[in-house]
Amino acid sequence: MSDLLTHALAAFVVATVASWVVPWLARRHVPLATAGAVAPDLAKGAFVTGDTQATVVGVTGSWYALQTVGVVTCLLVAGVVLVERAERRVALAALLGGTGLHVAMDYLVIRAGGVAPPYLYPLTWAELPSLDVYLSSSIWPSLVALPVAVLVWYVDRRGLAPGADSTAPDRTDGDRAN
Amino acid sequence: MERPLVRLLMVVCCLVAAGWLAVDYTAQADDRGTYPSDRVLAAEFEAHHGEHVFVWIDVTAVTSDGVSGTFGSEDTAVTVTDIDTGTNVNAGDELQVYGTARSDHRIDAERVVVSHGENRTYMFVASAAAALWALGFFLLYWRFNLARGVLTPRTGGGGEP
Numbered sequence: 606m607s608d609l610l611t612h613a614l615a616a617f618v619v620a621t622v623a624s625w626v627v628p629w630l631a632r633r634h635v636p637l638a639t640a641g642a643v644a645p646d647l648a649k650g651a652f653v654t655g656d657t658q659a660t661v662v663g664v665t666g667s668w669y670a671l672q673t674v675g676v677v678t679c680l681l682v683a684g685v686v687l688v689e690r691a692e693r694r695v696a697l698a699a700l701l702g703g704t705g706l707h708v709a710m711d712y713l714v715i716r717a718g719g720v721a722p723p724y725l726y727p728l729t730w731a732e733l734p735s736l737d738v739y740l741s742s743s744i745w746p747s748l749v750a751l752p753v754a755v756l757v758w759y760v761d762r763r764g765l766a767p768g769a770d771s772t773a774p775d776r777t778d779g780d781r782a783n
Numbered sequence: 784m785e786r787p788l789v790r791l792l793m794v795v796c797c798l799v800a801a802g803w804l805a806v807d808y809t810a811q812a813d814d815r816g817t818y819p820s821d822r823v824l825a826a827e828f829e830a831h832h833g834e835h836v837f838v839w840i841d842v843t844a845v846t847s848d849g850v851s852g853t854f855g856s857e858d859t860a861v862t863v864t865d866i867d868t869g870t871n872v873n874a875g876d877e878l879q880v881y882g883t884a885r886s887d888h889r890i891d892a893e894r895v896v897v898s899h900g901e902n903r904t905y906m907f908v909a910s911a912a913a914a915l916w917a918l919g920f921f922l923l924y925w926r927f928n929l930a931r932g933v934l935t936p937r938t939g940g941g942g943e944p
Contacts, residue, residue: 608905608906608909608910608913609909609910609911609913609914610909610910610912610913610916612913613913613916613917614913617920632924633924633925633936633937633938635920635924636917636920636921636923636924636925637921637925639917639920639921640917640921642917643913643914643917646910646914649910652907655856656856657821657822657856658809658822658856664802664806665806665809666802666805666806666808666809667805667808667809667812669808669812670804670805670808670809671805673804673808675804675808676801676804676805676808679797679798679800679801679804680797680798680801682797683793683794683797683798683801686790686793686794686797687790687794687927687932687933687934688933688934689928689931689933689934689935689936690785690933692934692935692936715879715896716837716879716896717837717879717880717881717894717895717896718817718818718837718879718881719881720817723812723815726804726808727804727807727808730811730815732816732817740896740898740902741898741906742877742898742899742902742903742905742906743902744902744905747909
């Protein structure tokens with residue numbers, strides 16, 4: 606994983622830009638994409654407990670399972686059930702999109718062993734090659750993501766995005782609602 | 784309109800599925816990995832003599848003999864040798880080590896990657912800040928309607944914050 610700030614900002618940027626071109630994706634769905642990007646980092650609970658495994662009512666599970674697509678998807682679907690029915694499809698798409706972006710970015714992390722953990726479990730146990738772009742602790746990814754996110758936020762808020770009505774900077778939800 | 788009980792059951796089913804997958808993952812991960820897991824390696828380091836291993840080490844000391852540190856939840860001690868002399872590593876750093884396990888709790892490194900202590904501090908601080916921002920950002924656009932038991936957008940008459 607890269608640091609959570611980079612994950613969250615990347616999801617914000619991608620979801621915001623997507624909301625400019627995807628008619629059913631509104632501004633209110635961007636925080637859901639961000640939440641989806643945060644979800645796999647529940648695995649960081651291992652840093653808090655000091656162990657990669659935790660036992661609850663006699664059942665032992667790995668914190669690292671929380672960064673796999675299978676477990677995260679189950680948790681996101683559970684969350685989506687709590688969302689108003691009319692919003693569920695888009696909410697699920699935004700959440701899964703954020704998580705997918707998180708997992709994709711995790712394959713960019715430098716790993717001395719050359720392979721990433723089996724993030725795609727239970728689809729496959731394959732440990733795909735790591736692409737060795739940055740470390741989880743590298744500072745530069747967030748230093749790149751932050752100004753890009755600010756720029757996208759500014760463009761979005763000022764109504765400067767392609768197709769946006771520049772005379773209505775506080776664009777309403779209705780023009781992009783599903 | 785959905786019954787609350789139906790929605791509750793759906794949530795429980797999803798959480799049970801997540802739990803089952805987590806337990807299954809835990810049961811199989813040690814056997815499925817490309818390299819022995821920390822847990823397996825800590826339990827029987829000698830048994831993996833001559834094998835390729837990959838571990839994350841908390842560096843405790845750097846000496847002429849190599850880099851000393853610990854790995855795993857049991858803080859198993861290990862010494863890493865054959866590290867390039869130009870490698871900038873210090874106590875408090877975290878070291879990814881790929882190499883060959885030797886019987887005396889030693890790893891002959893073939894590749895190491897250093898995460899410096901101050902960068903790791905940044906990672907934790909930035910991550911905590913991001914979690915708070917994501918939560919605030921979410922609550923800016925969504926609220927929980929207690930009466931209906933659902934998350935609803937704060938869009939009111941169509942405007943967004």
